[in-house]
Amino acid sequence: MQFVENQVLTKEDWSKRILKDFEFVDCQFVNCDFTNADFTMATFSNCTMDQCNLSYVKWTTARVMTLTIKSCKCVNNAFYEAIPKFFHLIVEDTLMMTCNFTGMSLIKSKFINCKLMDCFFQEADCKGVTFQGCDLKGSLFFHTNLEKANFKSACNYSISVADNNVKGAQFSYPEAMDLLNGLGIVIS
Numbered sequence: 001m002q003f004v005e006n007q008v009l010t011k012e013d014w015s016k017r018i019l020k021d022f023e024f025v026d027c028q029f030v031n032c033d034f035t036n037a038d039f040t041m042a043t044f045s046n047c048t049m050d051q052c053n054l055s056y057v058k059w060t061t062a063r064v065m066t067l068t069i070k071s072c073k074c075v076n077n078a079f080y081e082a083i084p085k086f087f088h089l090i091v092e093d094t095l096m097m098t099c100n101f102t103g104m105s106l107i108k109s110k111f112i113n114c115k116l117m118d119c120f121f122q123e124a125d126c127k128g129v130t131f132q133g134c135d136l137k138g139s140l141f142f143h144t145n146l147e148k149a150n151f152k153s154a155c156n157y158s159i160s161v162a163d164n165n166v167k168g169a170q171f172s173y174p175e176a177m178d179l180l181n182g183l184g185i186v187i188s
Contacts, residue, residue, distance in 0.1 A: 069094050
């Protein structure tokens, strides 16, 4: 196992690299390219990725213990392949397209001012998750625990209150009116 601790890695090209068994602790990745990187069995603990390209990354059995992703591009990431225990993300000002969190425990993770386009959250535990200021166009929530989730100033979400647990979740008006879709209610 390769152990990397307290490093600031800037403008590095990690694309198509296999980082199997790498353990990154308290590291910062700035303006790095991880396109098609393989994080199989890698560990990220208290790390930050800032202005990085994380497109088509493999997360198979990766351990993610507080990973902050800022101003990045994430396309087609299967986060559900990571080890769910201790999985914790803080994502800010990031574009995430077709990322898959199916069945994941995202408890208390944060997505702030992100574009979460066509992402999958079905059967995920999103209790207490923040989606504040996010554009959730095309993202799927089905049998998702959204208890106490924060959707303040979020937009373009399509959440069925019949198919998801939304107890105590916070929504902003007027977007909250979309929660009535599918209930057969007519508002005039």
